[in-house]
Amino acid sequence: MDNEDIEIKVLLEAVRLKYGYDFTQYASASVSRRVKKALSESGLEKISEMIPRIIYDRKFFNSFVRNLSINVTEMFRDPLFYCELRERVIPYLQTFPHIKIWSAGVSSGEEVYSLAILLKEEGLYDRSMVYATDFNDIVLESAEKGIYPADNIQKSTKNYQKAGGRESFGKYYHADYGSAIFDRSLKKNIVFANHNLVTDSGFGEMNLILCRNVMIYFNLELQNHVFQLFDSSLCNNGFLCLGSKETIDLSVIADAYMPVSKKHRIYQKKIHRQGGTLKNAE
Amino acid sequence: MRNDFQAIVMGVSAGGFNALHTMLPLFPRDFPLPIIIVQHRISENNTFLEESLNRVCQLTVKESNEKETINPGIIYIAPGGYHLLVEKDLTFSLSVDEPVCYSRPSIDVLFETASLAFGPRLIGVILTGANDDGSEGIKKIKSKGGLTIAQDPESAEVEIMPRSAIETKTVDFILPLEEIPSFILTVLEDS
Numbered sequence: 001m002d003n004e005d006i007e008i009k010v011l012l013e014a015v016r017l018k019y020g021y022d023f024t025q026y027a028s029a030s031v032s033r034r035v036k037k038a039l040s041e042s043g044l045e046k047i048s049e050m051i052p053r054i055i056y057d058r059k060f061f062n063s064f065v066r067n068l069s070i071n072v073t074e075m076f077r078d079p080l081f082y083c084e085l086r087e088r089v090i091p092y093l094q095t096f097p098h099i100k101i102w103s104a105g106v107s108s109g110e111e112v113y114s115l116a117i118l119l120k121e122e123g124l125y126d127r128s129m130v131y132a133t134d135f136n137d138i139v140l141e142s143a144e145k146g147i148y149p150a151d152n153i154q155k156s157t158k159n160y161q162k163a164g165g166r167e168s169f170g171k172y173y174h175a176d177y178g179s180a181i182f183d184r185s186l187k188k189n190i191v192f193a194n195h196n197l198v199t200d201s202g203f204g205e206m207n208l209i210l211c212r213n214v215m216i217y218f219n220l221e222l223q224n225h226v227f228q229l230f231d232s233s234l235c236n237n238g239f240l241c242l243g244s245k246e247t248i249d250l251s252v253i254a255d256a257y258m259p260v261s262k263k264h265r266i267y268q269k270k271i272h273r274q275g276g277t278l279k280n281a282e
Numbered sequence: 283m284r285n286d287f288q289a290i291v292m293g294v295s296a297g298g299f300n301a302l303h304t305m306l307p308l309f310p311r312d313f314p315l316p317i318i319i320v321q322h323r324i325s326e327n328n329t330f331l332e333e334s335l336n337r338v339c340q341l342t343v344k345e346s347n348e349k350e351t352i353n354p355g356i357i358y359i360a361p362g363g364y365h366l367l368v369e370k371d372l373t374f375s376l377s378v379d380e381p382v383c384y385s386r387p388s389i390d391v392l393f394e395t396a397s398l399a400f401g402p403r404l405i406g407v408i409l410t411g412a413n414d415d416g417s418e419g420i421k422k423i424k425s426k427g428g429l430t431i432a433q434d435p436e437s438a439e440v441e442i443m444p445r446s447a448i449e450t451k452t453v454d455f456i457l458p459l460e461e462i463p464s465f466i467l468t469v470l471e472d473s
Contacts (some may be wrong), residue, residue: 005370027375029367029395034379072380078363206339213378216348216364245361245376 007047008035014051015225019061021135022198023068025222031068040068064136069136071107071213075148075157076114078244079162079211081264086164088260089183089239090122093207099128102206105196105214106132109143110156113172114163115210116186123165125189131203144192153180197226202233205224209234212223213243220250236271286304287429287470288403289352289368290315291396293389293419295322295411299331299438301459303338305409306357311340314470315405317357318396322411324362332359337463348376360387367395383415393419402427405469407462408453409433411443417450424452431455431462437472471473 001009008031009024016022023031040249042060053060076082093099103112112132119125134140138215157169173180195203197214209230215223230240231253239259240248242265248254257267294301298321311315322330341358341399346358352372353443360366364376366387382388393406393416406423410433426446430453434443437458447453457465 027367027369027377029369029375029398030365030377030379032398033367033377033391034458071378073378216376216378220349243378245364247347250349 001145004047008032011035011047011051011054014054015061015065017176019057020063020199021065021196025219026052026217027219030217034068038064066138069107069134069139071105071217073107073110073213074152074159075110075212076156076159076163076165077110077212078264079159079164080161081244081266082114082242084117084261084264084266085241086118086122089126089208089241089266090118092237092239093124094122096207097123097127099208100204100206101128101130101208102210103130103132104195104209104211104230106134106143106192107139107267108148109146110148111184111210111212112190113186114160115148116190117160117172120186128189130190131195132190132192135194135196135198137194138193138194144187146187147179148182150175150178150180156180157198167258180270197229198222202229204233205235206233206238207235208239208241210241212241213246216243224252227253230255231269234269236269238269239267240269240279242267270274284402286403287315287405289396289400290317290405290407290466291393291415291423292319292407292409292418293393293411293443294319294409295385295389295413295415295440297357297410297412298322299435300439301409302331302335305462306335306343307338307340308460309339309341309357310354310467313341314354314383316352316354317341318360318362318366318368318392319354319357320366320389320392321367322385322387322389322415328362335359346374351373360392362387365391367391368399369395370466372399372401376437385412385413385415385423389416390419394422397426397428398423400428404428405431405466407431407433408444408447409459410438410440412440413443414446415444416443420447421452424454429454431457431465433462434458447471 012023042068106112110201119128160169260266260268332343332345341357343357345361367375369375382390406420424430432444432447432453434456437443438444
């Protein structure tokens, strides 16, 4: 093991012991890139020099953990995914009087607002409860605000149209000093809550779980842990949506799910299960 | 020259479609290393490039999947919209971290992580392109003792990217596009 690897390992262990955030099962290459980015912002020379700062300086830690947890996304990322969601999942959900949806790892929040817009346009919003979770309170706070740089709006509008949007995108935000502030009514049925996929257990039976481009940051064991968490949080026939390069196929729950859209990584939980064991599923 | 190389990484941007179709078919069927490529492209979810290359290459060309083990004799291409990273256990991972040099996938990200994973046993190649992505990566490969190659800017459809790499003064060889495969084969055969 080279010195840098040792330093990163000790640093992540310090973060885990001090704050309970566990990055030790993250895919190492991107963690190591992010740790080095935090290092270059800190002005310190060695990764290990960040350890005392992390332990004793909460402010420093906050910016460090932000570096480790922000996933860069956009409104209606992968527009065709949202088309599939509209066409293949929404009609099924429309048969329920109440719908519970979990958007896990919301990061800066673009995905959950995209989802809220889609639910509104499909007439489902008022009977939906959307749980938007992230392990990082600072990130959650900013997601809850729903304010994004106006520079991104052109791309968002394009994505929205490609995603089968039925309205004018401008209806959902107002521009203010270089920012786009998303409409408050989109937040009415969204609960922003702290939840850590690595360490916390599930909550309630969901009809739909979205967790896109989060698990690519995890190693295989942690991915399996989270897949099991999702499996236990989904009702029968519930839907699980992953990022366009993520797959359930290699996971321990693969047999219990069938693809609704293979290309856009939408999976549905099968009903037939005996004694809760996964291998009995057809 | 040493011949213990384990992998080749390539970065290419504007002009890449033609360059890859010219160069990659020249690698023989029994080529012993994996070739891992970042071609800048829009983030649409399609496999047109892979399919088109597969029709003309002797080696198998495929999009790299996350957690996939890197195998010799395969040409891997980074998916659009994601950074492609090499893990030390020689598997791929993907990320949606912010773009580097306005690019995702970024050549620098692939080159930097590959240089950490393969150390001196890595060959880095910069081809045609219109920005300076890859220059930092080439420096990293060189600093770990790897071998670095840039396409001769004269032979490049767009010369900015290879020229920027060359300006780092960490490029070992500057070669015309068509000569890169035979040069690498000679390096590997040398004992």
